Amino acid sequence: MEIFQQFQRTIIKNYLLGSFIAVFGVGSVFIFQTLSLKEDEFISMGSIIFLSIVTMFGFEFLVYRKHIRPMKDVYIRKDPSIDLEVLVTAYNQAERFPLLTVKRILLPHFLGLSVPSTLLTVVFIHEGTLSIPYSYILYAWFGAFLVAILHALIEFFLTFKACHHLQVDLIRKSRTWYGVDPSNQSTLFISLKQKILAASLFLALFPILLFSLASQIRLSIADSTLLVDYWKWAGILVLIITVLAFYGAILIFKNIEGPVMELVNRFEKVEQGHVAPSLNTYTDEFSHLFSGFNHMVEAINLRDQKNQLLLDQFFAVVAGTLDARDPYTAGHSKRVAEYSVLIARQCKWSLEEIDLLNKSALLHDIGKIGIRDDVLLKEGRLTDEEFDQIKRHPAIGEEIVKGVQLTEELLPILPGIRHHHERIDGFGYPDRLKGDEIPVFGRLIAVADAFDAMTSDRPYRKGMPYEKAFSILKEGRGTQWDKEFVDAFLKRMELDAGNIRETG
Known part of the structure; x- marks a missing residue:
């Protein structure tokens, strides 16, 4: 309730300030300084203004109550329970309130002042209380309209600021009670260009138009024959000022629009994952905005680096935990990941693809967590039933990792986990895929996994020499393993062996 009361106090204070500047500060001074009135006519004119202002306030207050x-x-x-619809309606009204303020001033405010003033002036002129021409009533309407626009412009910008705190409170209530942000459903948009053009044009033209109107009245009193030449001169002057004001407003807007659009584009790139700092070439307030943006980018990059490090450590820990369950295969997952990365580099994969492949390879055997110890750790030959259980580990591994609710960026690691035991000829498991039906991660990890399995020691056999494992891979290229990845692996291993011999 306190926020709303503060809002109303601010609106009333702003209204009184705007009224004082426009109605009393400009309008009244214009009337009494322009017209040549006798002492008793001053009293009559003051009475007209006073009664018109009272009428104006009355009409405007009725409309204000409806808007608020x-x-x-x-x-x-x-009752603390408020419907969501009521909250959304209130927020939309608060958002539109600056525009409603303009409507109040240009309709009940302007007409509530002008219509009673016109009627009372006609009566006073008819009775001889005021000795001014009826044509001055038209001048008064034009002047009053100018003053009303000035008042509306002042109120528009003051009300924007006043509505901010109320909108924030309504959003907070809606989020807290219903989990809905009414600002996301907003369709109201008033461009900065419109605001700058309207304000610049009117503020440039207002004084010259008001001065022209005052001069018109003065010349009509002194010598009406000068009016034709005066308006030729005044019309050209008004046209020049209009063009200059419009051009100046466009220049100001372009000066603001450039850095704003650059920031918008930068934020869109950040949203798309391209987090890079911006060059700060500004020397005004935009310099602080761009500095803040660059600090934000630095913080995001630092956070991403820390998250990536934690994620890498997590994958390594999970792989290590799995390997620790079977001391005879300790380090298997890490070595398979290293061989997989080696093959991918030889095939010139991108850094992003290699990073995902590494994660997939580290977790390729995680499904063995779901295999019984008496089967997984058996030292002798497995029975058909036991081997069928072992063949379930790729599918189990996929389900385990799926349960972590991976981000969209990490979803590509799943096929490598599920399909690293598929064969090119279609006799692999779990889905008996063949050829290019097997996802690329599965085809690549299969080569690395097979090589490490053949060259690692087991309790029931010694790991075979590298050359024999190379020979088996060659024999199985195109039937059990992907030709491209076998050739890439053998070539890379041959290059690495040659480098070792040269350095030795």
Whole structure:
């Protein structure tokens, strides 16, 4: 309730300030300084203004009560339960309130002042209380309209600021009670270009138009024959000022639009994953914005580096934990990951693909967690039933990793886990895929996994020499393993062996 009361106090204070500047500060001074009035006519004119202002306030207050009602409905209720629809309506009304303020000033405010003033002036002129021409009433309407626009412009910008705190509170209530942000459903958009053009044009033209109107009245009193030449001169002057004001407003807007659009584009790139700092070439307030953006980018990059490090450590720990379950295969997952990366580099994969492949290879045997110890750790030959259980580990591994609810970026690691025991000829498991039906991660890891399995020691056999394992891979290329990946692995291993011999 306190927030709403503060909002109303601010709106009333702003309204009184704007009214004082526009109605009393400009309008009244214009009337009394432009017209040549006698002492008793001053009193009559003051009476007209006073009665018109009272009427204006009355009409405007009625419209204001209607406009404030949706927000008031939220804050005057003693029952804490407020419908979401009521909250959204209140937020939308608060968002539109600056525009509603303009409408109030250009309709009930302007007409509530001008219509009574016109009627009272006609009566006073007819009765001889005021000795001014009826044509001055038209001048007064034009002047009053100019003053009303000035007042509306002042109120528009002041009300924007006043509505901010109320909107924030309504969003907080809606989020807390219903988990909905009404600002996300907003369709109201008033461009910065419109604001700058409207404000610049009017503020440039207002003084010259008001001065022209005052001069018109003065010349009509002194010598009406000068009016034709005066308006030729004044019309050209108004046209020049309009063009200059419009061009100046466009220049100001372009000066603001450039850095704003650059920031918008930078944020869109950040949203797409391209997190890079921006060159800060500005020397005004935008310099602080770009510095803040660059600090944000640095923080995001630092956080991503830490998250990546934690993620890599997590995968390594999981792989190590799995290997620790079977001391005879300790280090298997890490070695398979190293061989897989070696093959991918030889095939010139991108860094992003290699990183995902490494993660997939580290977890390729995680499904063995779901295999009984008496089967997994058996030292002798497995029975057919026991081997069938072993063949379930790729599918179990996929389900385990799926349960972690991976981000979209990490989903490509799943096929490598599920399909690293498929064969090119279709006799692998778990899905008996063949050829290119096997996902690329599965085909590549299969080569690395087979090589490490053949060259590692087991309790029931000694690991075979590298040359024999190379020979088996060659024999199985195109039937059991992918030709490209076998050739890439053998070539890379041959190159590494040659480098070792040269350095030795």
